[in-house]
Amino acid sequence: xxxxxxxxxxxxxxxxxxxxxxxxxxxxxxxxxxxxxxxxxxxxxxxxxxxxxxxxxxxxxxxxxxxxxxxxxxxxxxxxxxxxxxxxxxxxxxxxxxxxxxxxxxxxxxxxxxxxxxxxxxxxxxxxxxxxxxxxxxxxxxxxxxxxxxxxxxxxxxxxxxxxxxxxxxxxxxxxxxxxxxxxxxxxxxxxxxxxxxxxxxxxxxxxxxxxxxxxxxxxxxxxxxxxxxxxxxxxxxxxxxxxxxxxxxxxxxxxxxxxxxxxxxxxxxxxxxxxxxxxxxxxxxxxxxxxxxxxxxxxxxxxxxxxxxxxxxxxxxxxxxxxxxxx
Amino acid sequence: xxxxxxxxxxxxxxxxxxxxxxxxxxxxxxxxxxxxxxxxxxxxxxxxxxxxxxxxxxxxxxxxxxxxxxxxxxxxxxxxxxxxxxxxxxxxxxxxxxxxxxxxxxxxxxxxxxxxxxxxxxxxxxxxxxxxxxxxxxxxxxxxxxxxxxxxxxxxxxxxxxxxxxxxxxxxxxxxxxxxxxxxxxxxxxxxxx
Numbered sequence: 001x002x003x004x005x006x007x008x009x010x011x012x013x014x015x016x017x018x019x020x021x022x023x024x025x026x027x028x029x030x031x032x033x034x035x036x037x038x039x040x041x042x043x044x045x046x047x048x049x050x051x052x053x054x055x056x057x058x059x060x061x062x063x064x065x066x067x068x069x070x071x072x073x074x075x076x077x078x079x080x081x082x083x084x085x086x087x088x089x090x091x092x093x094x095x096x097x098x099x100x101x102x103x104x105x106x107x108x109x110x111x112x113x114x115x116x117x118x119x120x121x122x123x124x125x126x127x128x129x130x131x132x133x134x135x136x137x138x139x140x141x142x143x144x145x146x147x148x149x150x151x152x153x154x155x156x157x158x159x160x161x162x163x164x165x166x167x168x169x170x171x172x173x174x175x176x177x178x179x180x181x182x183x184x185x186x187x188x189x190x191x192x193x194x195x196x197x198x199x200x201x202x203x204x205x206x207x208x209x210x211x212x213x214x215x216x217x218x219x220x221x222x223x224x225x226x227x228x229x230x231x232x233x234x235x236x237x238x239x240x241x242x243x244x245x246x247x248x249x250x251x252x253x254x255x256x257x258x259x260x261x262x263x264x265x266x267x268x269x270x271x272x273x274x275x276x277x278x279x280x281x282x283x284x285x286x287x288x289x290x291x292x293x294x295x296x297x298x299x300x301x302x303x304x305x306x307x308x309x310x311x312x313x314x315x316x317x318x319x320x321x322x323x324x325x326x327x328x
Numbered sequence: 329x330x331x332x333x334x335x336x337x338x339x340x341x342x343x344x345x346x347x348x349x350x351x352x353x354x355x356x357x358x359x360x361x362x363x364x365x366x367x368x369x370x371x372x373x374x375x376x377x378x379x380x381x382x383x384x385x386x387x388x389x390x391x392x393x394x395x396x397x398x399x400x401x402x403x404x405x406x407x408x409x410x411x412x413x414x415x416x417x418x419x420x421x422x423x424x425x426x427x428x429x430x431x432x433x434x435x436x437x438x439x440x441x442x443x444x445x446x447x448x449x450x451x452x453x454x455x456x457x458x459x460x461x462x463x464x465x466x467x468x469x470x471x472x473x474x475x476x477x478x479x480x481x482x483x484x485x486x487x488x489x490x491x492x493x494x495x496x497x498x499x500x501x502x503x504x505x506x507x508x509x510x511x512x513x514x515x516x517x518x519x520x521x522x
Contacts, residue, residue: 012467014436041456042378042463199456206450230445233455253445281466284439312442 004262004296005272007065007164008289011043011279016053018282020062023293027057028065028096029278030194035083036067037120038278039194051090063093067278069118070194071099071177081105088113096142097121098177103136116140116164120177120191126158133161140164142274145256146174146322149264156269165265167258168288169276170314171321173236173250181235181250185217197234204233229253229316253315258323259295259307265323266299284312337393339509341501342427346394354396354411361398361409367475369407376404378464382457388419391427402461421453423461436466 008024010016019027030036032044045053054064066087072080080102087095088110095113097103098120106115119142123129132138140162143152152165173179182196183189190196203215210226214233221238224230231237231253240249258265262273273296275288291307298305310316337343368375379385385402399410399417423430429448432438440462443449451458473491480487 012463014467014469040459040463041381042460199459200454202455203453204451204455206452212447212450224447227447230447280441281439281462282436284442287439311446312439314441314445316445 001266002271003300004266004270005164006289006292006296007272007274008285009169009275009278009280010053010285011038011040012282013045013049013053015278015280015282015285017056018286019289020057020060022286022289024062024289026063026065026093026272027053028067028274029053030067030069031083031086033079033083034073034192034194035070035080037069037118037190037194037196038067039070040279041199043279047086047090050087050092054091065094065096065116066092067096067118068102069096069098069120070190071120071192072102073192077101077105081109084110084113094139100136103132103138107136111137114139116142118142118177119144119166122175122177124155126155129155129159129161133159140271142166144174144176145171148325149261149268149323152265152270153268162271163269164272164274165258165270166256166276166321167262167265167273168292168309169255170232171251171254171256171319174322179236185219185235197232202233231315252317252319254317254319255309255313255315256321257307257309257313257318258320259292259305259309261320261323262295262299280312287312338426339505340393340426340428341498341505342391343393344501344505346396350395354413357396357411361411363479364472364476365407365409367479368470371475372468372470375464375468375470376402376407378467379457379460380404382420382454382460384420384454385457385461386419386421387457387461388415388417388422389430390415390422390424391430392424393426402464419453421451421455421457421461423449423451423458425449431472433462434465435470435472440466 005025006023007026007028008019010019010027010029016027016029030038030044032046033039057064068080068083084095084106093114094116095106096116096118097106098118103115106113115136115138117123117132117138122144123132123141124144124146129141138161142164145166177191180189186198186201188195188198197216201217205213207213212224212230213220214222216233216235221233221235236250237248237253239246242249273292275292277284288309291309295305295307310318379402387400389398389400396411396413397415399412399419401408425448429443433440433443477484477488
C-alpha cells in the first residue's frame, strides 16, 4: 500500500517553511485575495512569495498545491483566471478548484496542470465525483467532512480518482461551499469572498465577571464563562437559546482529530491526509504537522502513534467528526 | 494600574518585578523601546507590509502582570512603540495577556488562536487589526533576544551570558512561585472536633 501523503496548510512564507521542515509532503496555500477560502487580513501569499515558497519546497522534496477554491464573482472572473494562469506559470504542482467554470478554464488553458476538486465543491457521491473526472479530468477529490470510514470505502469501489480527507483542524457545518450563515449576518461568505465571519465584523468584550462575549455583526453569538475554552466566532459555533435551553445548535467548538484512524482511512482507499488551518500560526503548523508525520511514519512500522494536540485544538477539545457518526 | 481589566494577574516573577519597579518612571524604558523599534524596522523591513490593508493600525498592548502598557502605532510612516501608565489613549484594538505569553506570541513560539482558545490572551476592539498584526508578526520571524543582543556588537557575548543567567533565575523563581501558590491554595486541615 502506498504511503499516505501529508497535505499541510500555510498562510505565510514562515508557516510554509515550518510545514516543510516539520515533514509535510505537500503544502497548500492561496494568493492574498478573494480567490481562496482563507482571505484573512495579513494572510496568504504574493506572487513573489509563492515563487520563493515553491523553490524552498522543491529544495526539500515537497510539493505545492494552490487553492483557488472560491466561486468567481458573476461578470468578473478575471482575478480567478489570473490566479490559475500565475499558478501554472510559477510551477505549482496542482490547483485546488471548486467552481465548474474554473475547472473548465483550467482544463482548456492549462491541460497539463493537475486539477484537484476542493472540499468547497462538496462532491460526496460517485455520480458527482465521476462527473468531475469525466468533464474536467480531475485527478483528486477532497472529500467533504460528512462521510464515515465505511462510506469512504464504499465510495472508492465506484470511483477511480484519488481522495484526500481531513484529519485535523476546524470543522464546518456539513454544507461546504453552500453555507450561507456568514453572508446572512455579514454579507460576506467563504464561498465568494473567501472569508467566513470576517474579522471586521467580529467583536469580543470582557465582562466584569470575567466572562467573554463574542459578537458577529449585530448578533451576540456566544458568552464564555470565566476560564471556559473559547472557539471561533462563527455563527455555526454560536450558542443560542431554544426551547428555554442554551446550547450549541449547529456544532460545538471542537477540532477534528483522526490520528487514531489513519490505518482505517488508508485501507478505505484514501491517498492523502489534509490538515486544516491556513489561518493558524507557524507554531500550530510545526506542532500538528510533526505530530502527524510521526503518526504516518509509525504506520509503516505497524505502530499507530497517538497524538495529544488538545492545547492547539479549537475549544481545546477533539472529535472524530463524521468518521464515527454517533448522532444518527 | 494593574490589573487594568479587573482580573487578577498570574503570580509570576514578572508580577513581582513589576511591583518592585512601580516607583520607577516607565519613561526610563523609552530609549530601549526606541532602539528595539529601530532594530525591527531594519531587520524585518516587510513586517508592516502585511498591515497595509488597515486604516488604523494602532494597538494598546497590555501585559496584565506589569504596571505599564505599550502603545503601538504600526503605520509604516510613523511607527512607534511607547510605554505608559495610561490606558486612556485611543487605539483600534487592545491585546491583553501575561508578558511572557505576549513575548511567545511575538516570537512565534505559540499559536495566537490556541492562546485565544485557552483564554490566556484577550482582545478587544478591531479584531481585523489584531488578526492582521498576528499574521504579520508570525511571518516576520522576530527573535527579540537575538536581534537585540546582536546589536550589542562586541558586548553581545557577555550580554548573552547575563541574559542566560536571568533566564535561569526566572525559571527557578517561576517554579518556586508555583509551589507557593499550590501551598497557599491547599485546603486547611480541620482542627479537632470540640
